[in-house]
Amino acid sequence: MKEYQIEHCEIDVVEDLFYEYNVGAKPFLKWVGGKRQLLEQFEYLYPTDLKQKKVKNYYEPFVGGGAVFFDVAQRFEIEHAFLYDINEELILTYLVIQKDVSKLLNFLHRYDKQYKKLTEDKQKEYYYGIRESFNQQRFNIDYDKYSENWIPRAAQTIFLNRTCFNGLFRFNSKGAFNSPQGKYKNPKIVDEQNLLSVSKLLEIATIKKADFKEIKNDLNGVSSFIYFDPPYKPISKTASFTSYNRLNFEDDEQLQLANLYFDLNEKGYKQMLSNSDPKNTDPKDDFFDEIYKDFNIIRVDAKRSINSDPNKRSSIKEIVVTNY
8 A cells, every 4th residue: 555645746737728618617516525625635636647638538437516527627628528427316417507508597597586585484485395396206307318307307406406404415215305405695596607617618528327337338548537536435423425315335335446446447547536534533444545555545634514513523534546
């Protein structure tokens, strides 16, 4: 096992202000465990080929909020991105933004106008009404075939995400969204400019509802960079990041992912992977240190806010595994 510290050296990245896809796109969903706060540290961990803009294809099998995709795609001028996630609501929303952002904005402006004119009690009633409708309609959606029905569905996803507690995009074992309403005076339900920018950037993306292993069918040449951000291994009974989908991601799935990482390493692909650090709560827990012992393991600082009690939020370590 090799362990590295981040070295803050100068990186020779020349920004092309005229690059067609440098559009200022940012994650459009609040996302628990999102990587925006880690991008400054990741900058020193990306492969040299990416910084030199030699990487043409970017793959992210657990795209989630997409913070790393938005960073990489705009700064390093990749030509094609492959984005996957098993969360069908998430992928549906990405595809609607890619294909029908204007119609989506019409729905969002309607939600924004209706919600913000209500009293606090009526807003609560409105939120739970949308959540109930969202859950009931899931049985009428064909998640495998794009249709006009997807557009109001994506608008509901964004509305719920922007108004629910702490942006907690959480589903129960039956696939029903179950986050309670959040307390916001003026939630940003519509960010029109950003959604337009995201839609533009997604022109370079192939987006799929798929298991992480699907990546093996799409890899195309070694001029590629793969970033894995799987559901984190819980480091305590109250800090699970894995409930964003009804399917669990247990130790067996973490081991399957490690096997894929080894296979793709043998084929020469540059890979980076994030996960929780079990040593935060048990210094003797070597789960990731053992399964990724042949690669570089870097520990980075993260400030997580999963705990509803602000007094219990503190900096923790997370791990990054690279094979270069």
